[in-house]
Amino acid sequence: MTPTSAPSSSAPSTAAPRTGEVDIRRAQEPFTFAPPTLAHFIGGEHVVAASGGDAFEVRDPARGTVLASVPLGTAAEVDDAVRAARTALSAWAKRTPQDRSTLLFQLAGALEADTYRLRTLEALNCGKPAAVTEDDIASAIDTFRFMAGTGRTGTTIAAGEYVDDVTSMILREPLGVIGMVTPWNYPLLMVAWKLAPALMVGNTIVLKPSEVTPLTTLRLVEIAKDILPPGVLNVVNGTGETVGRALSGHTGVDMVALTGSVRAGRDVSRSAAENLTRTHLELGGKAPVLLLPDADLDLAADTVFEAGFWNSGQECGAACRVIAHESVAEKFAQKLVEAVGRYVLADPETDAEEALGPIIYKEHYDRVMDAITGAVDRGATVLTGGRGDSARGYWVEPTVLRVDGDDPITRHEVFGPVVTIETFTDEDEAVTRANDVEYGLAASVFTRNVAAAMTVSKALEFGSVNVNTHLALPTEMPWSGFKNSGHGRDLSAYALDDYARTKHIALNHAR
Structure with a gap:
């Protein structure tokens, strides 16, 4: 050979x-670095000071130089973010699919208008060439638009009389507060894959981006601040050992969605199992x-x-x-x-x-x-x-x-x-x-x-x-793994079902 x-x-x-x-x-000249707000985002506000005081140096992998210093959160910030998400949940879940769809379309349009800066941040933080950053940002925008449209349709069994004189119907309801842990290799795209369907169904979010590549996620927060209601999207920066573990073991979280390694998936599963919390894992x-x-x-x-x-x-x-x-x-x-x-x-x-x-x-x-x-x-x-x-x-x-x-x-x-x-x-x-x-x-x-x-x-x-x-x-097609590659589906209409629960209502109308 x-x-x-x-x-x-x-x-x-x-x-x-x-x-x-x-x-x-x-x-000869690197891109001009225009950093987003380097802070947590809780309850619709940037929280600059981390309770632990520690920070992580974000580097330019093409040159090895430091780009920025991002504050690392602790369990205290996770608690605050979960409370903010829980507070915002009822009003967000009650909105009509059309209302949520309109806001997701607005978010997609705002991301598209910010394409150059997002691509620049992705290039500097990840070292990605133009073809990859172009595809990443365009695919993230498309994901928001797809979920905004698809989420207005149902995928459940039709209502009907499956028992004499009883009409059965299925409601698709949000799960509640979703904890999300996203990876360093596709920082914005993997956020879009998880965030878009979860928001469209009516969930509220506490998100931990990778401490290695948080910049486009933090820029997304800046863009979403004027579009999404306070508390619907919250971001806590930090490590998996601290913030990720606090999030996956939190009693106020209804699902933990992770894209990461098999090792990280096992850690999340163990923490979530203590509270019988659902998991959505896209692993290696x-x-x-x-x-x-x-x-x-x-x-x-x-x-x-x-x-x-x-x-x-x-x-x-x-x-x-x-x-x-x-x-x-x-x-x-x-x-x-x-x-x-x-x-x-x-x-x-x-x-x-x-x-x-x-x-x-x-x-x-x-x-x-x-x-x-x-x-x-x-x-x-x-x-x-x-x-x-x-x-x-x-x-x-x-x-x-x-x-x-x-x-x-x-x-x-x-x-x-x-x-x-x-x-x-x-x-x-x-x-x-x-x-x-x-x-x-x-x-x-x-x-x-x-x-x-x-x-x-x-x-x-x-x-x-x-x-x-x-x-x-x-x-339009699902992306999901078998065996130790995890469970749960990203992309497609199936992802909407993964971030929802189904409720059967049976109405006896016999006379």
Whole structure:
């Protein structure tokens, strides 16, 4: 499977990855940083002083420099925010769907008007190139608009006489106060995925953004302040160990919704279980890409080139694990390495067409590099990339590794710009190996055979299965995981049901 046309700097190697030797396209001038209000937001007001007095340094991952210092909250701020959300709940829940829809449409329009600043904040806080920030902000706005429209329709059983002389009807009611914990990789988009349906149903919110990337969430708060009633949306900055734990174990919270790691999901579940609080968990993934013998290799290589490295691989559904039939594996590897060679590590301000950004924070950079080094130490072959540089920012080259199918890297989430290639001889073997992971979020299969596509798709134990594509994520379709990838649905009309409770009312009208 050794590529025949890889550039000399990316020749296959089993040597340990090196650091400090990465080429980065640097911008002459960084974006102008216009920070949002760096504070908690409780009861419709910014709360600047944290009761604990601690703060977190938010960094520019492309350069490693400090952007801002954000106050860290404690359980006291969580208590205040939950009280504010509980106070606002009754009036918000009683509003008609049309009223709530109107406000969500206003919020979407205000976000759209603020697109440039939101993209700039996302670029500086996450190091994302223009294509990624453009997609993130546009998708977040679309999510608010979709939920604002879809939330005005019902998805329940029709009212009717299912018992003689008794008319049954179903009411969809808000759950109450929702605690939300959102991740560092898609700070605004994941807020939109959770916030839009929960608000549309009539819930009030206490939200903890990642302390690593809070800036676009804090900007969203500034925008929402003049649109949403006080207490409907509250934000407490802080760590998972402090604010996240206080939120998930709070007796005044009716559901905890998390996007994060499996470890974080387990922590939230344990805390929530004490009060039998509902949970909505979108956790990790290890997405296999099955290449059957008749796969269109050009299409597959182009797809993995994009879906494996989008957002520098910091994506729970990334096409990170290629399981290729032995008859096509070598040719595919060559095509993928040639494609990956087009990427340019670049500051977010540069205009590189195939730009790849940094890892978002230092501790995760170390984890990604440890994963690459560990695989190479166990015998993996570096087909391209493999090097890192944390001298100014947190950069990892786009990396393709040839590995054995039983190597630990094929089962554990790297969450970085790393794609592995392994081979199989039998279709059943490929499916078994793809399913032999704790995750069940996204997968794909490439084949020209419709029957094979359906057979394999049905056999794959993943919530989203793509055929001859990867990461097709229309707002109209649900995104949800199986196994340790969690439960609950983001996107689509199904998300509205997840943030609601159903009540059966039976009316006896016998005379």
